[in-house]
Amino acid sequence: MTGVPVSWFLTLSAVLFVLGVCGFLFRRNIITVFMSIELMLNAVNLTFITFSYQLKQVNGHLFAFFVMVVAAAEAAVGLAIILTVFKNRNTLNIDEVNSMKN
């Protein structure tokens, strides 16, 4: 077998995505939750690029590129929000940030 089957790439992407979902749902530290979101976005990028290979077009690369740009913007704003929440509530545990009252 000289090549790698396309389905292996897609399965890897599915595994990474499910791991991201697990991290998002099970962890309590807000920064780890955020990192699981980035893991999910990376898995989706891999799917885009795999399909771009399979269809022999460059459009999948463009989609992955835009996902990266949006993830960068989201990371910047999200981390700024985390900093503000930490300044006010002094905790990084999302269970303790469960009311709007300070």
Next chain:
Amino acid sequence: MDVILFLVFAIIAVVCAINVVVQNHPISSAISLVGVMGSLAILYLLLGAEFIAAAQVIVYAGAIMVLFVFVIMLLNAGAETRKGRSLMVQAVGVPLAIALLGSLAFFVQRLYPRDMVHFGGFQGGSALAVGRALFTTYLLPFEITSILVLIAIVGAIVLARKELD
């Protein structure tokens, strides 16, 4: 040769991803996530996406994750304590996650059993092709994402600056 490369970096990616989810201290999770992104960049090279691989390392691993590492270091976030976790949630959630993974993998196998990925099979991922598509077909999303990034910059600065009073 392609199979060996794929297996090595796929296993590194999965191990680092498990590490992201499992580790207690956020900085170990951050370093493992950098490992995931690095191995994904090499898988992109295998798929012929050379520009996106470089962009992944520059933007994702080299800027976004540095931002994460900065915030973790500044907040001096300690290791997560165990008291918030509920065992019942994990006992139900992990089998459901495996079920989700299994169904995804099954459908993937059924739809694309035959196509193979060779290194060098797709030559259209060069900077020239990506740039051409970016500035002709995808010009409007490009301009909109630049405004989006401007909004994000302004928002981050407003949120994170010190109050002057």
Next chain:
Amino acid sequence: MLDSFIVISLIKVFVVFAVLMTTLAYLQWVERKVIAHIQVRPGPYRVGPHGLLQPLADVIKLITKEDLVPPYVNKPLYLAAPFLAITMALLSISVIPFGPAIQVAGHRTLMQLTDLNIGVVFVLAVSSMGVYGIALAGWASNNKYALLGGLRSSAQMISYELPMSLAIAAPLLISNTLSLRELVERQSGSILSWNVLHGPFPQVISFIIFLIAAFAETNRVPFDLPEAENELVAGFHTEYSSMKFASFFMAEYANMITVSSMATLLFLGGWVAPWPAQYGSSLVPTLIFAIAGLVALYHGVNFSRKRDKYTLPAFGVIFLIIAAVFLLPMVQSWLLPLFWFCAKTGMILFAFMWVRGTLPRFRYDQLMSFTWKFLFPVAMLNLLVTGFLVAWTTK
């Protein structure tokens, strides 16, 4: 065919690694001599003739020093950080072309470890990853000064990556390629086709912005506040000793070589001679080495320090022999381009050391406001003007 490719690549790796390690050691010697002469003192002089064995003494000292791992550090990250720093520094040297294609024992190969067609972006990517070595070193040391030094240094490096990338993008608009080898081949001709003087818009501003950003990326004066000895103890490498400290040092010098080589390839035409060979540019290296040899011989005869009676004539003879070697036609095809490349890179490295001996350092807030409020807008304007002029003048 695959076997000879692997064998040749391995040989090239060993050669580049050996030459690079020696160059790193002697670059430190050159720096100490240059700074010493700026400050009107002799510099390293005793260990070997004119201090030439000083790097060897330093290496022996660093290897035999006690390798202390403090008990309060975060061990995995503490051990990984210097490894990351030097790996990324050496990785970016693997795509730098030192000359054109040469013939070795019947096999045709490039004077470059690998020719990627995204070479420029690869170097940028690897230098982005180099930030981690410093940030993790600061964090793992579990020490206030190290953490502050590491954070400041990482923030400085990522802030200056922006003007550097924009300054790199401007000559790329003129050369239309990302591969480092093709970049040089499109600047072949004479000094007027080098990117710094060529095209609709001479890239002088880009060159200056790139050099300033390169100073900041490599944490050199005037941007070396994060590792200044009188500010933060020693910054991010406070808790490191012996070979790990040496790794950070080597990584810094290797980064210097990388950015100087990038400046040469992007702006100064790589290995292209200033005027074509038929007008005699192949005699320039011979002339330079012959003059150096004659000066050394003259000072050997009228020596001022007692030891020079023997060492300077020996150096004079060596320089004259090298000058003669440049005249042999069979080595000229690869030795001349290599000479021009090393001469240009060496001039930029000399500028690095000259600045270190001359300028005071920036305060941290001055440094950050300099990049965000001045350098980044100027780099953007430069890119805009270059793009506009290139679009206007191409048919």
